[in-house]
Amino acid sequence: MRAEAAPYQQIAAEIRRSIESGKLRPGERAPSTRALVRDHGIAMATATKVLATLQQEGLVHSRPGVGTVVGPPPRLSATQQRAPEPSLSREEVVRSAIAIADGEGLAALSMRRVATDLGVSTMALYRYVGGKDALVLQMVETAVGDFPFPAKRPTSWREGIETAARLQWSAYRAHLWLPAAISLSRPQVLPNLLVHTDAVLRAVSGFGVDASTSLYAAITVFGYVRGVALNLEPEARAEQDTGMTADEWSGHQTDQLVALIGQHDLAGFRALDFGSFEFDYDLDQLFEFGLGIMLDGLAVKLQRMRAPLR
Incomplete structure (x- = not known):
């Protein structure tokens, strides 16, 4: 007998159907992690994994300053690729890293992955948090400080x-x-x-x-x-x-x-x-x-x- 799909897979499938049917259209905001926690009664880590699954499938992408939106990330023009990178704060970098670790575990965390989620180059992160070891320390400090x-x-x-x-x-x-x-x-x-x-x-x-x-x-x-x-x-x-x-x-x-x-x-x-x-x-x-x-x-x-x- 086939085991029932895990909760995050069931919720991801529901959102996938909404995207495929046109109920959620390209460019529209996908449900946030907080909305998923509220509407489905799941943990924040599970909600994060829902969006990570859809992002890996190319159905949604993270847009800085907006959140998760429907559709694959847009291809940048040559002019856009040469544009200055957005200004960040240490808090934004650390919170982004925490979101990755919450959803996929610490093994999935890398400077490149955080940079991708924030829409900046990997080298840009070093100005804010140093290397990965220093980043993990700041994640620990922030996570404990939230309580x-x-x-x-x-x-x-x-x-x-x-x-x-x-x-x-x-x-x-x-x-x-x-x-x-x-x-x-x-x-x-x-x-x-x-x-x-x-x-x-x-x-x-x-x-x-x-x-x-x-x-x-x-x-x-x-x-x-x-x-x-x-x-x-x-x-x-x-x-x-x-x-x-x-x-x-x-x-x-x-x-x-x-x-x-x-x-x-x-x-x-x-x-x-x-x-x-x-x-x-x-x-x-x-x-x-x-x-x-x-x-x-x-x-x-x-x-x-x-x-x-x-």
Whole structure:
């Protein structure tokens, strides 16, 4: 039985039919990513992939200052080719790069690709962001900065860490490439990342532990959130490729799993009664569940090491 087309493919097919039927005519604006998110209830990354698919087919193209419009990109005349390149800002370059990474992954990002989307030469980008490595750093800084801390300070150590962790999770949720772009062992020295580390350091300061313990606590929190978030992009791409959610995929494995449980006498699994038990696999729930366990354990550890919780 043929698997159902992934959501982005279904939406792309719908827009393709509108273009082929003349409902959307050349030069008219195609639905924006925000409109696709609103109208179809999909993630921004999925909406970006819809337009990327149509652009690869030559059905739409990006027009600076306008958005995505119907039709292939126009062929430039010799005079136009010699015309001065449009003026850009660093913010425009970084946002364009983020849009590419959101829709197609960080592997699809290149200086040439960003330049093409912005309608400038590749060399022109170096005036704004330097090379690709420097661009990725600015993408990380911008993506994290889009989820600022609330002005009101947390009232407890636990709320302080929960706030930092959930903001990081939200950033990872919005930008699936982001967890892999940030290093745990060699953290990038970026202002918006340092704010997150500082928030955890302030939270654990009330325990009166030494500096090394405080830093290990901050790294542990960051490592936990990033570790779970590293599963977001592979899961999203698997869902797009197969047209099945994680729960639907697991449902297709039930018979095989039940057979293996009996064959190898896996008592722990057998106690779950997989024949009738339906597990709702959700990464958001997993994140919250693990965050609670981590903070419970961190409180006990820090209390034992030094001062009582205040």
